[in-house]
Amino acid sequence: MPLPPSDDPDPFARHKAALKARSLRSAPADAQGDLFVPALVDIGARDGRSIMDVAVFRLSKKDRRAGDVIRYELPDGYVQVSAGPAGMASVWDYDLVLMAISHITEAANRWRAGKGEKPGRLFRPHISEVLKFCRRGDGGKQKIDLVEACLRLSTTHIAMQRSRTTESGKVVTVSEGESLISRYKVVERSKGNPEYLEIEIADWMHKEVIEGRNPDVLTVHPDYFLIDPGIGRFVYRLARKAAGKGEARWSFQTLLERSGSAGPLKEFSRLLRRVIATNDLPEYELFEEAGQGGPILVMRKREGRPPSGG
Template sequence: MVTENTNALPALLPDRHPQHDLFICDVADAALKDVMQHMEHPFYSLSKKPETRVKRYRNGDNWLEITPSVKGLATIYDKDILIYCISQIMAKVKRGEMVSPRVRINSHELLIFTNRGTSGREYLALLDALDRLEGTRIRTNITTGDEEQIDGFGLIDASSIRRKQGLDGRLLWCEVKLSDWVFNAIRNEEVLTLHRDYFRLRKPLERRVYELARKHCGQQKIWRISLAKLLLKTGSQSPEKRFRQMIRLLAANDHLPDYQVDYDEETDVVIFTNRGTMAPALPGGSHVPPLKAETYALARDVAPGWDVYHLEREWRDWIVEAPRDADSAFVGFCRKWFEKRGQP
C-alpha cells in the first residue's frame, strides 16, 4: 500500500560525515586467485547475530574452511576496519611513503570514516569487531601435482588497544597488524575503489551485492547473473524465495551505488548496469601521460635485464585507473615484475 511506502525508512543511511575516496583490498580474489581461480564464496558473515559454527565451502577438489572465534565469525561490518586500514596504507603509497602491515587507528576517525555514530556503544562495538577479525581463521588446500598443501591464515594477526581511565574509559586508539595474506594483496595492488555511499547501505546483503557488482561488472556496461548463482555468491542464508524478494526491493529502490539493478522475472536473472559514476577505464592506457626520461633509467635499475619499453606496454595494458603519479607507479610495477620473475 502507498502508506507502507510512505512510512518506510530511506533506502540509504544519512551521510553523517564527509568522506574521501575509499579503497578496498578485494581479499576474496587477491589472496586466493592463484589457488582457486573460480572461488566465489564469501568470507564474512551477513548475519547480525554471532555465527559460531565452522563454515566449509567446496569448489571442485578445492575447499575453503572458515573457523570463527568464540565471539563469532567476522561480519561484513567488521570489514570496515580493514577498509579503513587499507585506505590509510594506500594513501601512504600514493604519497611515496614507506608502509608496513601495522596500522595505527584513531578510533574517532574510524567511526567518522565509516559513517557511524560516535557514542560509547560504537566504541565498544569496535572492540568486539577486532576480536572477531583476529579470531577468524581461514584454511584452504592447494593441490600441486600429486601433493596437497594446506595453508591457514587470518584477517589480522594482532591488535593492541589504548583506553582513557581504565577499562570503562573511552577507547582512544588501537593498532592492528594485518595478516601477511591481506598485506601482500595490497602490495600486489589488488585494490578496488569503493563508492563513498558504501557505508550508507543499511543492509549487509546490499553491501555484499555491491561488492560482487564492483568486482564482476567493474567498468563494464552490463553484468548478468542468475538469481540462484547470486544467492550462492553472497553467502546469504535466506531461502531463494526470500532472497528474490530482497533483490526485487533492491531494484525498486534503485539506490545501489555505481550500478542500477534490474530483475528479469521471466529468466530469473539479475542485471547490473553501470551508472557511469566511476572514473572511466583506460583503453590501452591512453589516458596515462608520457613518462619522464629519468623514469626509464629508474625502471632499468629495479628490473635489470628487462626491456623497459616492453614493460611499459605490459603496464599500460594492465593498469585500470590512471595513477596520480604515473612515473612512480611504473617504477613500482617494474620492481614487482622483477621480484616475481627475476632476470629474463
C-alpha cells in the same frame, strides 16, 4: 524500474513498499566524507578469481553465527570461513579491515614512488578517525562496537586453497589460512573509553597490496559505508568486482550460495528484491530478469550516482 517476473507472489505491493524504503542510511553530520578511497582488496586477481565473489563474513546483524563454518566451492579451489565463540565477523566489522587496507595501500604507493618506507602490517588509528572514515557516529556505543569488532575479526578464520598458473606456465595449488586480522590492541583513555586501536592485517592481504608493481585493490565508493542491509553490501562488492565499468549477471541461486546466507532461497530472494526495488546502491543499477534456471540479478554501472545518504 522494470517490474519483477511473475514468480514474485506480490510484485506490486513490494514495488510500492520499496518506494518508501532506502538501502542507504543517513550519514552522521560529522562523518560526511567525500574521499574516493582504495579499499576492497582484489584477492586472487592473479588468476582471474577473487574472494570478493564470496562473503568472508556474515551478512546478518542479529544472527551471530558463533562456531559456524561456511565453505565455498570455487572453480579453482575453495574458501572456508570459520567463526569463533565470539561470533563470526560481520560485513560491518569488515569496515575496519577496509580502512587498514586503504591506508596501507596509500603508504605502498608512496613507497613505490620513492617517497616513503615500505609499509608493514600494523595499522594504528585513533578511534574517532575510524568512525569518521566508516561514516559512523562518534558516540560511546560506536566506540565499544569497534572493540567487539576487533575480537570477531581476530577469531574469524579464512582457509583458502587455490590453483594458479605461474609465469613459467606451471600449475600449482596454494593452501593458506589466517584470521581476518592477526591481532589487535585497544588503548583506553579511561575505563570503557577506547582511544586508539592497533590491528595487524592478515599476511595474505598485505601481500596483495605489497607484492607486484601495483597494489592489487579495487576502489570503493564512500557511500558503501552507508549501505544498511548486509545483502546490499554483498551485492555492491560483487558488482564492483564482476561488473566493473560494465555489466554482470548472476542467478539468485548462485548469489545465495556465494553469500553464505543460512536461510532458504525464498527468504534470500525476498531481501534481494527489496534491494533491487530501492535501486539506490552507489555506482550500480540493479534489475531482475527471468532466466531458464530461475531469476537473475543484473548489475550495471550507472552513468550518474544516486543521492548520497547525507
